[in-house]
Amino acid sequence: MPFRNDFLDIIISGAGPAGCSASMFLSKNGIKHTLIEKAVFPRDKICGDALSGKVISILKSFDVQTANELSANQELFNPCKGVVFVSPNNTKLSIPFKLEYKAEDKAPGFVSKRINFDNFLFNKTESPFCHRLQNCELTGIEKLENGLKITTTTDKISSTINTKLLIAADGSRSIAAKQLGxxxxxxxxxxxxxxxYYSGVKNLHxxxxxxxIFLKNYQPGYFWIFPLPNGNANVGAGMLSNEISKQRVDLKKMMIDTIKTHPEISKRFEEAVLEDSIKGWGLPLGSKKRKISGNNFILCGDAASLIDPFTGEGIAPAMISGKIAAEVAKRAIEADNYSSNFLSQYDKELYTKTWNETRLSYMLQKLTRWPWLFNFVVxxxxxxxxxxxxxxxxxxxVDLRKQFTNPMFYLRLLFK
Ligand SMILES: Cc1cc2nc3c(=O)[nH]c(=O)nc-3n(C[C@H](O)[C@H](O)[C@H](O)COP(=O)(O)OP(=O)(O)OC[C@H]3O[C@@H](n4cnc5c(N)ncnc54)[C@H](O)[C@@H]3O)c2cc1C
Structure with missing residues (x-):
């Protein structure tokens, strides 16, 4: 394995949005590191493919030009200016992301197939400070007195290396999250x-x-249609795992039934063509705080369970965590301190930035269990x-959004 000794103090495992962001911000600070990724880019990732304004903000904080590249390429990144909520009784509420758009305003969000967006991000990690290894899987971790011994495997051949800090961004099935965290x-x-993916869905916004689309049988969760470039659409569904188990839901079957039999939705799919198989993956939600760092490691993105429990948004939290991990890694190098105590500033800073919003989203997720209330508000x-x-x-x-959890908000609505 062609590891480079002077790049081993910091190793990032996984080159999704979390790992790439950590790498980009480390490079921006001139910090050498190795980025290992088990796949070879471009690689797919099962996702709704929606990128919020927060993703654009993080990209801007890296480099404005990088953020602008998304709006300049509508072949890959479909501009998204808002969201339509559909209540269980089929009432539609269209909410723009901004109160007023001027003609020159760029869209705050995008929808882009992850095979394209992740490849875009991976390309941004190219730097003299980053040694990138693809087809290189993290397969083992052993704790040492002053670091970690990492085993990686490429084409069934394994090698071991030592590192001072592992930034684990290896997704929802992260070995590091399980073994270290x-x-x-x-x-x-x-x-x-x-x-x-479908082509030919009618009436895309x-x-x-x-x-x-918050249908009654998907609670808590929803069915979605997200418009992609060239008139295609990402179509999917998500639901809380304990309800899936309790109600013995076959999500795939339920989604196909919705597309075939729902009075409104089925009409929109009359001429639609299925362009891919239906694939599933897990979403580790951020509705519970965890300890996400320890001696010689930091967990980022899905490895740290950071997904918004109401919307399912995980790309922005992954990128935010990668950026904060890079900042904390910089301080750890300066202090030559990789202890659990020192790295806990990562947990503190990340949760200070995200927890209020995540907690609120958790409350909103709970509110969707009452379809009548949802119908009423929408x-x-x-x-x-x-x-x-x-x-x-x-x-x-977020402060205004808190009103959703205040009973007075609903009382006042009665008289509106
Ligand atoms: C069905 C579905 C719909 C979703 N819709 C949305 C949405 O519309 N918008 C949104 O913001 N979020 C959405 N999410 C959540 C989002 O996909 C994740 O939160 C996001 O991808 C997390 O990024 P990450 O970098 O932490 O992990 P990942 O994107 O999973 O990246 C992890 C990387 O690590 C690599 N890897 C894994 N194991 C190893 C290993 N052992 N060694 C080396 N490399 C490894 C993987 O190949 C991968 O490249 C959705 C998720 C699902 C499942």
Missing amino acids: GILIDKNHYSGGIRT KEGYIEL GKAARNPELQKMITSMFDS
Whole structure:
């Protein structure tokens, strides 16, 4: 294995959004590191493919030009200006991400097949400070007194190396999360998701709005249609894992039934062509705080269970965690301290940035268990432009969004 000795103090495992972000920000600070990835790019990842404004903000903080490349390439990145919520009784509420768009405004979000977006990010990790190894799987970890002994495997041939710091960004099935962090699947804080691609779905939103369709049998969770470039769509469904088990739901079968028999949805799929098989993957939700660092390791992205429990958004949290991991790694190098105590500043900084919003999303996830309440709010808002404006503002402000968890909000709605 062609490892380079002067790049081994920091190793990142996994080159998804979390690992690539950690690598990009380490390189930006001139810090040498090795990035290992078991796949070879371009590689696919099962996902809804929706990139929020937060992704663009992180890219901007890396380099404005990088963020602009997304809006400049509509062949790969479909601009998305808002979201349509559909309540269980089929009322639609369209919410733009911004109160008013000027003609020159770029879309705040995008939908892009992960095979393209992840390849775009991986290309951004190319740097004199990053030694990249693809087809290189992390297969073993052993704790040493002052570091970790890492086993990697390429084409069935294994080698071992020592590192001072492992930034583990190896996704929802992370070995590091299990072996070092002791993080196991908790079905109350984990969702199952499936997705496929279609062409020819009718009535996709002209401004790329993503559609979150909260059907009664998917609670807590939803069926989605997200418009991709060239008139294609990412179609999928996700649901909390303990409900999937309790109700013995076959998510794939339920999604096909929805597409075939739902009075409105089936019409939109009359001429649609399935362009891929239906594939499933897990979503480790951030609705429970975990210890996500320890002696000589930091967990990022899905390895740290950071996905928004209401929307299923995981790309932005993964990138935020990668960026913070790079900042903490820089400090660890300066202090020559990779202890659990020192690295716990990562947990603190990450949760300070994300926890309020995640906790609120967890409350919203719980609210969707009451379909009548969802019907009521969406119904009222669909008829009331003022309320629509207020909900649009709520997208920008976590404090405003908190109103959703205040009973007075619903009482006031009665009189609107
Ligand atoms: C069905 C579904 C729909 C979703 N929809 C959305 C959405 O629309 N928007 C959104 O923001 N989020 C969505 N998510 C969540 C999102 O996909 C994840 O949160 C996000 O990919 C996490 O990024 P990551 O870098 O942590 O992990 P990943 O993207 O999983 O990347 C991990 C990387 O590590 C590599 N790897 C794994 N094991 C090893 C190993 N042992 N050694 C070396 N490399 C390894 C993998 O090959 C991969 O490249 C969805 C998830 C699912 C399952």
